[in-house]
Amino acid sequence: MADIQIIPISHASIVLKIGDVVVYNDPVGGVEAYTGQAPADIILISDIHGDHLEPETVEKLATQETVIVVPQAVKDQLPERLPGTVVVLANGQTSTQKGVIIHAIPMYNIPELPDAFHPKGRGNGYVLESDGKKVYLAGDTSNIPEMAELENIDIAFIPMNLPYTMDIQEAADAVLSFKPTVVHPYHYRGQDGFADIEEFKKLVNERDPSITVDILDFYPEEK
Secondary structure (H helix, E strand, O other): OOOOOEEEEEEEEEEEEEEOOEEOOOOOHHHHOOOOOOOOOOOOOOOOOOOOHHHHHHHHHHHHHHHOEEEEEOOOOOOOOOOEEEEEEOOOOOOEEEOOEEEEEEEEEOOOOOOOOOOOOOOEEEEEEEEEEEEEEEOOOOOHHHHHHOOOOEEEOOOOEOOOOOOOOHHHHHHHHOOEEEEEEEEEEEEEEOHHHHHHHHHHHHHOOEEEEEOOOHHHHHH
């Protein structure tokens, strides 16, 4: 089994070390936010909003060996020339990079309204699979039917910030629909401050105490 190390950076930005492979998820905050981190083998970008995509940061963090995995809407906003290789995945597509299987999962708001913050098909959640372990990065999403179809997820990252994604009750329902081994709340700062992640943990464990809710500090500078 691949060892997985999680380093929260801020909000949706995470460094994952999956065995020997270093994955940056939605890197924003400038290169200084990644001081001391190993260079990225893979960069995942979920959507076009500024808390997920900073083209200038991606350009500076990528090396010639980096694979940058994005939906088409993100590709359209990246510089024409970037270090490394850009791989475009649409919802439902899969690519294997650096030995990691990357599945692009839908992420969108319900109800599907014309003015939704996140329309279906524009952005990607991701499931990363390596050496028998699966990590799910949900992206900005509601409790969508596709989430209930996920199987054997070892680690999940679930957003909970209104009005952009879910409240804690919907997020708990989402987690209970596919029952990951471990879930980390992330992306939990909204217009009215932080979501009540301790209450989220309670809501999950009252209904399924076998799920580990592990609360990481994504906002050390905002307390």
